[in-house]
Every structure is written in C-alpha cells, then in structure tokens.
Amino acid sequence: MMTFRNRLFAACAALALAACGTSGEGIDNDALRNAAADTANWITYGRDYSEQRFSPLDQINTENVGELGLAWYADMDTARGQEATPLVIDGKLYVSTAWSKVKAYDAKTGALLWEYDPEVPGETGVKACCDVVNRGLAAWGDKLYLGTLDGRLVALDRETGAEVWSKVTVDQSKSYTITGAPRVIDGRVLIGNGGAEYGVRGYVSAYDAEDGEMLWRFYxxxxxxxxAASEPAYLKAARETWNGEFWNLGGGGTVWDAMAYDPELDLLYIGVGNGSPWNQAYRSPGGGDNLYLSSIVALRPKTGEYVWHYQTTPGETWDFTATQHIMLADMEIGGTTRKVLMQAPKNGFFYVLDRATGELISANNYVPTNWASGIDMATGRPIENPEARYDKTGVPFVASPGAGGAHNWHPMAFHPGEGLVFIPVIEAGFPYVPEANWQPDPNRGFNVGIDMAAGGLPADDNVRRGAAAGTRGALIAWDPVTQTERWRVQYPGPWNGGVLATGGGIVFQGTAGGFFKAYGANDGRELWSFAAQTGVVAPSITYTVDGEQYIAVMAGWGGIWALAPGGVLNETSGPVPNISRLLVFKLGGTATLPPAPPLQRRPIDPPPFSGTQAQLTQGTYDYGRYCGQCHGDAAIGSTVLPDLRRSATLDNQETWMMIVHDGALASNGMAGFSQSLSRERIENVRQYVIYRANEDKRIGGIGLQGS
Known part of the structure; x- marks a missing residue:
C-alpha cells in the first residue's frame, strides 16, 4: 500500500496543482514546472523536469494490481521498434511511433482522434544506427513537437494534428537522424540528434516554439x-583536448537522448554521446580527453551558455555514451540535503553529482566492469585497465560492459519513498578488434574504426550459444546514497523495457521476452504479468481520467539489440516477433488481444556456395561494416527485418543487385549501396550470406533466433 509519506506528497501535489491552475488547455511554464503535481496528466517526456518517472498515484497498488486488465489497445501501422513515451493532456493520449508518425487517442476509450505522417523518406532508414524509432513528443501551448528521423523539428496543432511549422535542423546530406524526444523550456524547443557512428558533429539546438526560429546552437x-578564432571559450578549451584532423571525421558527441532541467538553478542538463569514430587512435591520434564526448553538460536554456561539465569517460574509445537517462532529485547524503543529478551511463558506473556545480559526490559500478576498476574520487576519472585501450595496444580486448552499454536508452525511475533508482541493466561484453589501415566512408559505412566483422558475434553456433548464455539482463534497485544494489530481477536476456514507479508501491517494466510486469518497489517481488505477444522495450506511463487510474505502454520489439546481435530468446522458447501496439490497462479491464499470429519464417534453404576464398574474405568484411547493424551479426537476422539467410534473392544475382546496388526497395528503408560498394563487392556479400546460410543449415540453423 501507499506509505503515509507518499500520501502526504500526493495531497500536497494536488493542492499545488490547484493553486497554480495548470490544468487548462495550454501548456505553459507553470504547468511544466509543476508537472509532478499533475497526477491526471503526463505532459513531458519524464513526467516532469526532474525526469524521475515517479507518479504518486496509488489507486493501483500492491494489494490490487493482480486485478489489472487490458482497458483498450491500438494497433500501429509500423512493424518496427516502438520506444516512445506517450503524453496525456486533458483526457487525450498522444504518441509517436516508428518512422516518426504521431497518433492521438481518447485516453479513456481508445478512439482514434487523428494521425500525422511526416513522410520520412524510406532511404533515411540506413542512416539510423539503431532502428527507425522515435521516443516521444513535447508539448507547449496548444502544440505538440516532434523530431523526425530525417532531422526535422515539426510543430503540430494538438487538437487536429495539422502541421503548423517544420524546420530542418541538420545537414540532410549527412547521416544525421533524430530519434529522441524534444523538451520545452520557457517557449524554447530543445532538440539534439544522432549519427556519430556515421561521421557527424554533435550539437543541441533551441527553437522558438511559436514560429520555429532557431535561437541558439551548442556544439x-x-x-x-x-x-577556432570565433569559437566560444568552452570550445577553445575543448580544442586543447583533441589531436589530429578530427574534424574531417565528424568528431561525434551527438546529443541523441537525455535531458533534464532544474528551474530553480535555471540549468539544462544534456548527455553527450560517443566519438566518431569509436577508435580514438583514428579520431584523435595521440589521445586526449576529447571534450565534450561522453559528458554531462550544464547549460543556460535561454542562451545555450556553457556552465559546467563532468566527463564520465575521458578519451572514450568503446562507444560509452553519456546520453543515458539523466535524473534530478534532492536527497540526504552525509547528513546534508543535496541537490543531485544521477546517471547510469553505458560505462557501467552510477554517478551522483552536485547539479549546481558538477562536483562528483559518489560513483560505483552497478555491473561488473573490466575496462576500469573504479572511479578516482580525487580526480573523478576512471581507473582504467591498460589492456582495455585497444586503440593504443593494437590488441583486441573483450570489454565488459560492451558497446551496447550496461544501461542503454531505456529510462530509469526513482521512488522517493523507497529512495531507490530502478535501472534496466544489460550484462554483455563486446570484442573490440582494432582495424589496421581503416578508412572512413562518408556514404553508408559504419565509421567506428574497428573490424565489425571480427568484432560482432561470431558465426560459429556453439560460440554464439556460449555468448548468449553469458549475456543477460536485469532490473536492479539501486540505492544512490550507499551506491549499492538493494534487489534485482534477473532476466535471461538484455534489452528489457524502461521503468515506471508509482505511489502504489509498484515498479512497472516490459521485457524483451514479451511480457509487461509489475514488481514490488520495496523488494522486487513479481506481482502481475501480462503476455504482450511481443518484446516491450518502451517505458510505461500512468494517468487518470474521471478519477480512474490507467497504465499505458507501447509494445513492439525492435531497436539495435533486436537487429544487430540477432535478437534474444524469449522467456519460454523461440524468437520474439514484432507486433506493434499501444496497450492501456486499468483495474477490472476486460479487453483481450486477438490470438498471436504464428511467426512465419522461410526455411534456410540457400543455393550452394560458389564463391572463392577471396570473395568470402571481402564479403565478410563488407557485410560486417555495411549490413550487420540491420540484418544481424554473421547474417543471423532478427524478426524485425529480413533474415538474409532465408532470402529468396540469394538464388538470383540480378534481383540481389537491383535491391542492394540499385536501391529498388529504398522506399521501404533498404537504400542502395552503390555509393560505397561496387557490383563486385556486393556480389561478394551475397556469396558470404550464401556461405553463412549453408553453414547454419548444416548445423540446424539455430543461432540465437530459432530455426
């Protein structure tokens, strides 16, 4: 049941909301600053500016959550990964989907009110390292704001879905994408972008919410x-930490997800991504910290002025981004109430910072790490394992965590009553194999500076099974004051969903195995489970309509783990399909899903391998660099995109060329690769896939995705 402390919080919140009068039609500064008090709605990505993803609602609680049932559902028209956080405003639910589409529903009945399609060109899909996903919307006044995969910022009329204005925020000739949710502060819409794996320079921008005029840009x-001569002081300082001709490779540092805001301090916090390329030996020969990669940076939201930064991984070379969820809280540490910022970035360490100054308060690893033994509290720097620096040694290194991170984009949640942060954890290593004489490819190539064919999961089925056995996921309850784990729920695989915590003493999370679950916030006991028929990677929200509490979550297996490593087994057996839906629950809900359709997959029945060893060698490399991020390591594909081992085009060289070279299926997201690969090399890729298909057919074709 809800604690007295949480009931008191909820009562005070309701009074604050009434006093501020923020439940009207328009979203303004008062509404956003007091969003934590607005239990009926969910008006910004993390529920409020602190991004805690905690709601004091307790109508659904530990005693009655077993009575939770499906209230309504809505099928999506995009069978790709679904990662969005819905918004709820005045009884209407708004959600973005894959391919940057937007839909509006009656939050009580599920009636579709309107839908919007920005018509992202299909060929944009190859610019997205990690699926054509979108994580959410922002609201201000009577408008909604959407970042599209092809780099536009779009304002929509909230009532009708009509486009009000649209601004291109990136150089669309380069491999920029937008998958993250915008935020709005005092009429300024903030948006970043992605693309560091393909050689771009990162930044975050602010646009006027009314007319889309760009107000400032922070590189x-x-x-x-x-x-250099015209750079602001913070960039002049950063330049001293770089070497070589890094600008020719983009540099990286994209701001593709995390933001938070403290209205009292008037500080915007952004999370900065990895370097481009990953391998620092190519990006910045001679080393250097390479500011502001893998950093948390505090800015003034009115001007974009730099205030402070903390770098989690100096000289990053492992794709250890600091773009993961940033969360703010006030908590007692050492007998003093501190205004803190918390983050669990990819590198495996949980950080607690003073959010006014950026001072490191504490840090500890929340998963086993072998690239660093700890954090030096005097300097705030990781105590690195010299062997982990493959960029310096030239020797391959299997790092834990790996490039997927110990925690990826999936949002955490904080329960103030329990004093716990709930983290969706990934436990997986990654082999970093430095590539000699690596050359960038500004067109379609994965520009990371390591051998992706050698660094991905191996083709050998027994080795893959061993890797799968050592690759797990977990939901852990982390005490940020003591920097210790309180409890955990272990999962058989990674890439489980974002988290919601409620005043009812519940933590909600979806799983890669196809379930949506409720756990006790204090002990991790499983209290309820719903078979979603697909992997649930998105975070859930809660809201009320007419005094009744609802829980909503997007379901739909996808994202980089579903595509590149070939997916995971679900919690029973077999591969997990993509069935994209919005699921909404309430106590006593009686709606039911239709029976799950059978997962129909072509058999692995390739033509005989007729290539040469030279073709196989080149095809292995090219597949790893150009194809694996969508079609799976070692050509072991997912259920989201075509498994090429099963493709009928393997029998027909002409058809293969029409698709892979000429781009016959560009409108579906399969752009042609003629800019990077000759017909001869594309044929080598076909021969490699044929070889792999024959190998898997010979051993039973199991891999990680079933036969």
Missing part, C-alpha cells in the same frame, strides 16, 4: 581550424 565538440 559539443570543436569544428574545423578555421572556426
């Missing part, structure tokens, strides 16, 4: 030398 890494 996270320095630019070309001819920009």
């Amino acid at each position: 996270t890494v320095p630019g070309a030398p001819d920009e």
Whole structure:
C-alpha cells in the first residue's frame, strides 16, 4: 500500500496543482514546472523536469494490481521498434511511433482522434544506427513537437494534428537522424540528434516554439581550424583536448537522448554521446580527453551558455555514451540535503553529482566492469585497465560492459519513498578488434574504426550459444546514497523495457521476452504479468481520467539489440516477433488481444556456395561494416527485418543487385549501396550470406533466433 509519506506528497501535489491552475488547455511554464503535481496528466517526456518517472498515484497498488486488465489497445501501422513515451493532456493520449508518425487517442476509450505522417523518406532508414524509432513528443501551448528521423523539428496543432511549422535542423546530406524526444523550456524547443557512428558533429539546438526560429546552437565538440578564432571559450578549451584532423571525421558527441532541467538553478542538463569514430587512435591520434564526448553538460536554456561539465569517460574509445537517462532529485547524503543529478551511463558506473556545480559526490559500478576498476574520487576519472585501450595496444580486448552499454536508452525511475533508482541493466561484453589501415566512408559505412566483422558475434553456433548464455539482463534497485544494489530481477536476456514507479508501491517494466510486469518497489517481488505477444522495450506511463487510474505502454520489439546481435530468446522458447501496439490497462479491464499470429519464417534453404576464398574474405568484411547493424551479426537476422539467410534473392544475382546496388526497395528503408560498394563487392556479400546460410543449415540453423 501507499506509505503515509507518499500520501502526504500526493495531497500536497494536488493542492499545488490547484493553486497554480495548470490544468487548462495550454501548456505553459507553470504547468511544466509543476508537472509532478499533475497526477491526471503526463505532459513531458519524464513526467516532469526532474525526469524521475515517479507518479504518486496509488489507486493501483500492491494489494490490487493482480486485478489489472487490458482497458483498450491500438494497433500501429509500423512493424518496427516502438520506444516512445506517450503524453496525456486533458483526457487525450498522444504518441509517436516508428518512422516518426504521431497518433492521438481518447485516453479513456481508445478512439482514434487523428494521425500525422511526416513522410520520412524510406532511404533515411540506413542512416539510423539503431532502428527507425522515435521516443516521444513535447508539448507547449496548444502544440505538440516532434523530431523526425530525417532531422526535422515539426510543430503540430494538438487538437487536429495539422502541421503548423517544420524546420530542418541538420545537414540532410549527412547521416544525421533524430530519434529522441524534444523538451520545452520557457517557449524554447530543445532538440539534439544522432549519427556519430556515421561521421557527424554533435550539437543541441533551441527553437522558438511559436514560429520555429532557431535561437541558439551548442556544439559539443570543436569544428574545423578555421572556426577556432570565433569559437566560444568552452570550445577553445575543448580544442586543447583533441589531436589530429578530427574534424574531417565528424568528431561525434551527438546529443541523441537525455535531458533534464532544474528551474530553480535555471540549468539544462544534456548527455553527450560517443566519438566518431569509436577508435580514438583514428579520431584523435595521440589521445586526449576529447571534450565534450561522453559528458554531462550544464547549460543556460535561454542562451545555450556553457556552465559546467563532468566527463564520465575521458578519451572514450568503446562507444560509452553519456546520453543515458539523466535524473534530478534532492536527497540526504552525509547528513546534508543535496541537490543531485544521477546517471547510469553505458560505462557501467552510477554517478551522483552536485547539479549546481558538477562536483562528483559518489560513483560505483552497478555491473561488473573490466575496462576500469573504479572511479578516482580525487580526480573523478576512471581507473582504467591498460589492456582495455585497444586503440593504443593494437590488441583486441573483450570489454565488459560492451558497446551496447550496461544501461542503454531505456529510462530509469526513482521512488522517493523507497529512495531507490530502478535501472534496466544489460550484462554483455563486446570484442573490440582494432582495424589496421581503416578508412572512413562518408556514404553508408559504419565509421567506428574497428573490424565489425571480427568484432560482432561470431558465426560459429556453439560460440554464439556460449555468448548468449553469458549475456543477460536485469532490473536492479539501486540505492544512490550507499551506491549499492538493494534487489534485482534477473532476466535471461538484455534489452528489457524502461521503468515506471508509482505511489502504489509498484515498479512497472516490459521485457524483451514479451511480457509487461509489475514488481514490488520495496523488494522486487513479481506481482502481475501480462503476455504482450511481443518484446516491450518502451517505458510505461500512468494517468487518470474521471478519477480512474490507467497504465499505458507501447509494445513492439525492435531497436539495435533486436537487429544487430540477432535478437534474444524469449522467456519460454523461440524468437520474439514484432507486433506493434499501444496497450492501456486499468483495474477490472476486460479487453483481450486477438490470438498471436504464428511467426512465419522461410526455411534456410540457400543455393550452394560458389564463391572463392577471396570473395568470402571481402564479403565478410563488407557485410560486417555495411549490413550487420540491420540484418544481424554473421547474417543471423532478427524478426524485425529480413533474415538474409532465408532470402529468396540469394538464388538470383540480378534481383540481389537491383535491391542492394540499385536501391529498388529504398522506399521501404533498404537504400542502395552503390555509393560505397561496387557490383563486385556486393556480389561478394551475397556469396558470404550464401556461405553463412549453408553453414547454419548444416548445423540446424539455430543461432540465437530459432530455426
């Protein structure tokens, strides 16, 4: 049941909301600053500016959650990964889907009110490292704001879904994408972007919410030398930490997800991503911290002025982004109430910072780490294992965590009554194999500076099974004051969903295995489970309509783990399909899903391998660099995109060329690769896939995704 402390909080919140009068039609500063008090609605990505994803609602609680049932559901028209957090405003639910589409529903009945399609060109899909996903919307006044995969920021009329204005925020000739949710502060819409794996320079921008005029832009890494004289002081300082001609490779540092805001301090916090390429030996020969990669940066939201930064991984070379969820809280540490910022970035360490100054308060690893033994509290820097620096040694290193991170984009949640942060954890290593004489490809190539064919999961089925056995996921309850784990729920695989905590003493989370579950916030006991028929990676929200509490979550297996490593087994057996839906629950809900359709997959029945060893060698490399991020390591595909081992085009070289070289299926997201690969090399890729298919057919074709 809800504690007295949480009931008191909820009562005070309701009074604050009534006093502020923030439940009207327009979303303004008062509404956003007091969003934590607005239990009926969910008006910004993390529920409020602190991004705690905690709601004091307790109508659904530990005693009655077993009575939770499906209230309504809505099928999506995009069979790709679904990662969005819905917004709820005045009884209407708004959600973005894959391919940057938007839908509006009656939050009580599920009636579709309107839908919007920005018509993202299909060929944009190959620019997205990690599926054509979208994580959410922002609201201000009577408008909604959407970042599209092809780099536009779009304002929509909230009532009708009509487009009000649209601004291109990136150089669309480069491999920029937007998958993250915008935020709005005082009429300024904030948006970042992704694309560091393909050679771009990161930044975050602010646009006027009314007309889309760009107000400021904050670059996270320095630019070309001819920009040095006019750079602000923070970039001049950063330039001293770089070497070589880094600007020719983009530099990276994209701001593709995390943001938070403290209205009292008037500080915006952004999370900065990895370097481009990953391998620092190519990006910045001679080393250097490479500011502001893998950093948390505090800015003034009115001007974009730099205030402070904390770098989680200096000289990053492992794709250890700091773009993961940033959360703010006030908590007692050492007998003093501290205003803190918390983050569990990819590198495996949980950080607690003073959010006014950026001072490191504490840090500890929340998963086993072998790339660093700890954090030096005097300097705030990781105590690195020298062997982990494959960029310096030239020797392959299997790092834990790996490039997927110990925690990826999936949001955490904080329960103030329990004093716990709930983290969706990934336990997986990754082999970093430095590539000699690596060359960038500004077109379609995965520009990371390591051998992706050698660094991905191996083709050998027994080795893959061993890797799968050592790859797990968990939901852990982390005490940020003591920096210790309180409890955990272990999962057989990674890539489980984002988290919601409620005043009813419940933590909600979806799983990669196809379930949506409720756990006790104090002890992790499983209290309720719903078979969603697909992997649930998105975080859930809660809201009320007419005094009744609802829980809503997007379901739909996808994202980088579903695509690149070939997916995971679900909690019973077999591969997990994508069935994209919005699921909404309430106590006593009686709606039911239709029977799950059978997962129909072509058999692995390839033509005989007719290539040469030279073709196989080149095809292995090219597949790893150009194809594996969508079609799976070692050509062991997912259920989201075509498994090429099963493709009928393997029998027909002409058809293969029409698709892979000419781009015959570009409108579906399969752009042609003629800019990067000759017909001869594309044929080598076909021969590699044929070889792999024959190998898997010979051993039973099991891999990680079933036969």
